Amino acid sequence: MRNFHIHGNSIVETDKLIPALSATGFHWLSFSRREFEVALPDIQQMLDQLFKLEVLELHLTDLLNNQLPSHYDYTSEYDVIIFRRLARGRSESDVFHPGQVLHAASASSGPPILRRIDTSPIGFLVIDKLIITVHPADCAVRDAFALKLLNAVSSSNVSHAANRLAANPTDLMLRLIGQVVDGYLDLRKELTRQLDHWQSELINPKARFNNWSALLDSRLTLHYLDEICEDQRAAMQDWIEALDTWLENEALSAKELELLKVRSRDVLEHIERVVHHVNRLEQSAETAVQMHFNIQSNHNNDVMKTLTALTAIFLPLNLITGFFGMNFENFPALKHPDALLITELFMGLLVIALGSYFWINRYLTVSKARSRSD
Numbered sequence: 001m002r003n004f005h006i007h008g009n010s011i012v013e014t015d016k017l018i019p020a021l022s023a024t025g026f027h028w029l030s031f032s033r034r035e036f037e038v039a040l041p042d043i044q045q046m047l048d049q050l051f052k053l054e055v056l057e058l059h060l061t062d063l064l065n066n067q068l069p070s071h072y073d074y075t076s077e078y079d080v081i082i083f084r085r086l087a088r089g090r091s092e093s094d095v096f097h098p099g100q101v102l103h104a105a106s107a108s109s110g111p112p113i114l115r116r117i118d119t120s121p122i123g124f125l126v127i128d129k130l131i132i133t134v135h136p137a138d139c140a141v142r143d144a145f146a147l148k149l150l151n152a153v154s155s156s157n158v159s160h161a162a163n164r165l166a167a168n169p170t171d172l173m174l175r176l177i178g179q180v181v182d183g184y185l186d187l188r189k190e191l192t193r194q195l196d197h198w199q200s201e202l203i204n205p206k207a208r209f210n211n212w213s214a215l216l217d218s219r220l221t222l223h224y225l226d227e228i229c230e231d232q233r234a235a236m237q238d239w240i241e242a243l244d245t246w247l248e249n250e251a252l253s254a255k256e257l258e259l260l261k262v263r264s265r266d267v268l269e270h271i272e273r274v275v276h277h278v279n280r281l282e283q284s285a286e287t288a289v290q291m292h293f294n295i296q297s298n299h300n301n302d303v304m305k306t307l308t309a310l311t312a313i314f315l316p317l318n319l320i321t322g323f324f325g326m327n328f329e330n331f332p333a334l335k336h337p338d339a340l341l342i343t344e345l346f347m348g349l350l351v352i353a354l355g356s357y358f359w360i361n362r363y364l365t366v367s368k369a370r371s372r373s374d
Contacts, residue, residue, distance in 0.1 A: 001035050002146065004028040006165055006172070011153045017046050018130070026129040026169050030146070032137045037064055043132070051127055053077045063123035063134045070121070070231040072238040079170075079242070081124040081235060083177055084228050085141055086184035086274075119228055122180065124173045131169035133176065145179055167256055174263045181232070181270045188277055195281055199288035203295065222282045229275045236268045309363040313354045317347050 005012040007025020017039075018027050031039065040060065047053055059080045062068055073080045122141065123134035135142045152165060166172035195218075243264055246257060324334065324343065333339050358364050 001039065002028075002030040002142075004030070004146070004149070006149070009153065009165060011149055011165070013150075017042060018050060021050050021129055026131070026172075028169070028172055029130065029132045030142055031132070031134050032139070033064060033066060033134055034137065036132075036134045047127070050130070051077070053127070055125065059125070063125065066120055066136070068121055070228070070235040072235045072242070074242060077127065079124075079126040079239075081126070081173065081177075081239065082121050083124065083180060083232060083235060084119045084121045085136075085139075085180045086119060086225075086228070119225075122176070124176070126169050126173055129169065131172055133173075141176065141180055141183065145176055167259070168252065170260055171256075171263065174260065174267055177236075178263070178267045178270065181267060181274060184274050191281070195285060199284060202288045202292040219282070219285055222278060222285060226275070226278045226282060229271065229278055233268065233271045233275060236264065236271055240264050240268060305363050309358040313351055313358070316350055316354070320347055320350075 001015055001017075003014045003016060003018065005014075005022060005025055005027050007022065018029070021027075029043075036043070044054060047055065055078070056075065059073065059075075062071075062073070062080060062082055065082075068082050070084050071082050118136070120136040122136075122139070125132040125134075133142065149165060166175055240261070243261055246252070252260075320343065336342075355364070
């Protein structure tokens with residue numbers, strides 16, 4: 001557990017629950033999923049002591065569920081957001097509840113980057129002057145964000161540090177979600193490069209692509225990734241709709257409320273970019289498969305066209321040899337002294353004529369597209 005008390009341009013970190021609310025600032029309590037489950041009675045007691053509230057059992061179950069899709073819910077006293085991360089690394093949430101890793105593919109299937117994207121959910125419980133986050137074990141998103149906050153405080157520029165720190169629990173939640181989404185945007189280059197490599201193998205007519213099971217797993221993984229991103233977008237849209245109903249009060253000024261709306265729209269825009277990119281990757285993979293089969297079909301057509309042309313060339317020759325091979329007693333042409341030479345010349349001219357005709361009409365040549373690809 002990590003307890004950050006953020007007030008003004010300073011942060012105080014402890015490893016204990018909050019004994020009492022401070023007059024200024026707010027607290028960020030960060031738990032791994034297993035830590036949250038073990039400390040749940042103490043957390044409920046702390047919330048009752050500080051805010052006179054009790055988190056509903058349904059919401060506690062959502063926070064502990066490591067396979068729940070992204071969604072938003074609320075009560076009159078707090079807000080709950082479950083947001084699935086798209087993080088690098090195939091890790092487990094904790095000992096008792098393994099993390100969810102995209103698509104359950106075999107260890108040797110699909111591009112490696114798709115097997116290293118973990119999608120375990122992060123839970124946010126937002127209360128006045130307090131935010132509780134529930135992460136997978138050893139969550140890099142939490143650690144990186146906490147380090148960023150601590151580095152901002154250590155900055156010599158006080159005004160710069162104040163701008164880098166969250167103003168309230170809701171602002172901190174949106175910054176954490178924004179970092180989760182930006183973490184996927186950082187993976188786009190590697191993911192695109194690996195899928196482009198697969199496409200080049202599919203399109204290359206000289207390559208024999210036999211790893212179809214891996215390709216199927218990759219397409220299923222991209223489809224699942226698209227569903228996760230759509231859930232993220234739906235959760236943020238529900239949050240923005242709820243945020244539009246908020247009114248100014250003593251704890252939240254008009255400027256802070258407007259800033260929250262701006263930051264929420266920015267996070268939603270980033271999620272939409274992720275959705276657009278995932279859709280484009282799905283379309284690229286589908287297009288590559290279709291182009292692969294088109295290339296194979298064109299290659300087979302070229303082979304059949306060549307074989308048909310060769311058959312058409314040698315069919316008259318077979319007719320001639322069969323005609324002169326008939327067993328007749330009276331066959332004047334066979335008794336001519338130059339019959340063999342004349343027949344051979346005629347057959348040669350026939351081969352040249354038919355071969356030239358098929359060559360001119362491109363029955364004995366490969367297509368231009370195939371020639372350029374070779």
